[in-house]
Amino acid sequence: MSGVMSALPHLTDCGLQGIKAVPYGIHMCHFYERREDLAAILVPYFVAGLRNEERCVWVTAEPLDAHAAKAELGRTGLDVEALERNGSLIMRDASDWFAGIGPLDSAKATIMQLWLDEERRALDAGYNGLRITGNTAFVSPADWFALMEYEEYAEDAFASQRIVALCSYLLDRHAGVDVLDVVRRHSCTLDRPDESGWQVLGYDRYGLAHRAVPEEYVVPAVVQA
Amino acid sequence: MDTPTTSWRKLLSEPGENGHIVQLYQDDDFYGEAISHFAAEGLTRGESIILVATKPHWKNISGRLRGKGLNTEHLFRDGQLTLLDADETLPKFMAGNLPDGGIFKPLARDTIAKARAGGKFRRVRWWGEMVNCLYVEGNAAGSNRLEQFFDEVAHEENIAIFCSFLMDKFDPKIYEEAFGNLCRTHSHVIPADDYERHRIAVNLAFAQVVGEIQGPLLHSLVSWKDAQATFMDQPSQMPSSQLLLLWVRAHLPQYFEAVLARAREFDPGPARRKPAS
Numbered sequence: 263m264s265g266v267m268s269a270l271p272h273l274t275d276c277g278l279q280g281i282k283a284v285p286y287g288i289h290m291c292h293f294y295e296r297r298e299d300l301a302a303i304l305v306p307y308f309v310a311g312l313r314n315e316e317r318c319v320w321v322t323a324e325p326l327d328a329h330a331a332k333a334e335l336g337r338t339g340l341d342v343e344a345l346e347r348n349g350s351l352i353m354r355d356a357s358d359w360f361a362g363i364g365p366l367d368s369a370k371a372t373i374m375q376l377w378l379d380e381e382r383r384a385l386d387a388g389y390n391g392l393r394i395t396g397n398t399a400f401v402s403p404a405d406w407f408a409l410m411e412y413e414e415y416a417e418d419a420f421a422s423q424r425i426v427a428l429c430s431y432l433l434d435r436h437a438g439v440d441v442l443d444v445v446r447r448h449s450c451t452l453d454r455p456d457e458s459g460w461q462v463l464g465y466d467r468y469g470l471a472h473r474a475v476p477e478e479y480v481v482p483a484v485v486q487a
Numbered sequence: 488m489d490t491p492t493t494s495w496r497k498l499l500s501e502p503g504e505n506g507h508i509v510q511l512y513q514d515d516d517f518y519g520e521a522i523s524h525f526a527a528e529g530l531t532r533g534e535s536i537i538l539v540a541t542k543p544h545w546k547n548i549s550g551r552l553r554g555k556g557l558n559t560e561h562l563f564r565d566g567q568l569t570l571l572d573a574d575e576t577l578p579k580f581m582a583g584n585l586p587d588g589g590i591f592k593p594l595a596r597d598t599i600a601k602a603r604a605g606g607k608f609r610r611v612r613w614w615g616e617m618v619n620c621l622y623v624e625g626n627a628a629g630s631n632r633l634e635q636f637f638d639e640v641a642h643e644e645n646i647a648i649f650c651s652f653l654m655d656k657f658d659p660k661i662y663e664e665a666f667g668n669l670c671r672t673h674s675h676v677i678p679a680d681d682y683e684r685h686r687i688a689v690n691l692a693f694a695q696v697v698g699e700i701q702g703p704l705l706h707s708l709v710s711w712k713d714a715q716a717t718f719m720d721q722p723s724q725m726p727s728s729q730l731l732l733l734w735v736r737a738h739l740p741q742y743f744e745a746v747l748a749r750a751r752e753f754d755p756g757p758a759r760r761k762p763a764s
Binding site: 407440446 | 493494682683686689690691693694697699700701705706708709710711727728730731734
C-alpha cells in the first residue's frame with residue numbers, strides 16, 4: 263500500500279473558490295452562524311472530494327442534519343443515493359455516527375481510530391483518500407476542553423494521513439476565548455467575507471494562501487456516481 | 488489525554504526535558520498543590536527533584552508530598568530529593584541587585600550534577616522560588632536576569648524547571664513588563680488554577696465590556712498570527728483565555744483594564760469565592 267500511496271498526488275481540490283489545492287493531512291476549521299453558511303462551504307467541499315474519487319464522510323448536526331444535507335448536495339445534480347450505495351459517500355447524523363462511543367473525554371482515541379480505520383478502508387477500496395467533516399454543534403458545552411483535546415490530537419494525527427478534514431463550529435459571538443481555542447488547534451481557518459471567494463485567516467500551517475495549483479492536479483469536472 | 492493548554496496537571500506531570508514552566512499564584516493551595524504535583528510526578532517517574540524553597544513554603548510543600556504518600560526523609564537519604572533554602576542560597580550569587588552568572592551557573596550545574604547522583608537518576612527537574620523572592624522584594628530586574636540564567640542552564644543540562652510567581656493575573660500593571668518577561672523566559676505559562684473558570688470569566692468579561700465577536704473584530708482575532716509573538720519576542724504556550732487577554736491589550740487597549748476588572752469579578756480567586764452550596 264505504501265507504494266500505491268507514494269504514487270498518489272499529495273494535493274487535492276478543496277472545492278472552495280479562492281482556496282483550490284490543499285495537501286492531504288490538512289485539518290481545517292470554519293465558523294458558521296446559519297444553516298446556509300454550512301451548506302455554502304460543505305456542498306462544494308464534498309463535490310470536489312467526490313470528483314477527486316475520495317471517500318466522503320459527512321457527519322452532520324443541527325441546523326443541517328443528514329436529511330437536509332442530502333437535499334443540499336442533491337441540488338448540485340449529484341445522485342446522492344447512488345453515491346451512498348456505492349460507498350463513495352457516507353452522510354450520517356453525529357448522534358448516529360458516534361453512537362455507543364461513550365463520553366468524549368474518554369473516547370478521543372477511539373474516535374481517532376475510527377477515522378484512521380475509515381481511511382484505511384477507503385484506500386484499500388481504491389479511493390484516493392478520505393474527506394471528512396464534522397459539525398461540533400452536537401458536543402455538550404461541558405465537554406469543551408475534551409473537544410479541544412481531541413482537536414489537538416487530530417491536528418497531529420491527521421498530518422501524516424491521506425485525510426482532508428474540515429470542522430464546523432457554530433460561532434458564539436460571546437465566546438472569544440473559544441474562537442482562539444478552535445483556531446489554535448487547526449491547520450487553518452477558512453472564511454468567506456464576501457462572495458468573491460474563500461480565504462485563509464491567520465495561522466496557515468501549510469501556506470495555503472500562497473499555494474499555486476499545479477497543472478497535473480487539475481481533475482475532470484465529471485463526477486461518476 | 489489532557490493537553491498542556493487545557494490542564495496544568497498534565498503539563499507539570501510531563502514538562503519535557505527543556506520545559507520551563509511558570510505558575511502565577513495568589514493562594515497557598517494552588518501554589519502548594521502545583522509544586523507538590525510537579526515533584527511527586529517526577530519522583531514516581533524515577534527522576535531526581537531539586538526544590539529551592541523558603542522555610543515557610545517548604546512546610547506547605549512537604550506536607551502535601553507526605554499527603555501524596557511520599558516519605559521525604561527517605562527520599563533525601565536516597566538522593567532523589569534535594570532541598571535548598573532559598574533565603575540562604577540567593578545571597579551566594581547576588582552581586583548587588585543582580586545575580587552573577589559566573590557564580591550562579593556553576594552553582595546550579597553542581598547542584599544538578601549531585602542530583603543526578605553519578606547517573607543513578609537520568610532526569611532531573613527543578614522547582615525554585617528565588618526568582619519569586621527577588622520579584623516580591625521589588626527587584627524585577629534581578630528576578631528577570633536570574634530567570635534568564637535558569638533558562639540557559641535548563642537547556643544546557645536538559646532539565647525541566649518550574650517557577651512560581653506571586654502575581655495577580657488580573658492586575659493590569661503586570662502586563663507593563665513583568666508578564667512579558669515571564670513569557671520571554673518560559674516555555675509555558677500557567678495563569679490560573681482552574682482553566683475552565685478562567686475561560687468562562689474572560690469570555691463573560693469580554694462580552695460585557697467589548698461586545699460581540701463578529702465582523703472586523705472576529706477577523707482581527709482569528710487573523711492574529713502567531714498570537715504570542717505579537718506580544719513577546721519568544722512564543723510561550725498558555726491557555727486561550729490568557730491569550731485573549733493579550734490580544735485585547737494589543738488590539739483593544741482602551742478596553743483592557745475594564746476586561747481585567749470584570750474578569751476578576753467572575754473569577755475572584757479561592758479566598759473570595761462563595762462556598763459551594
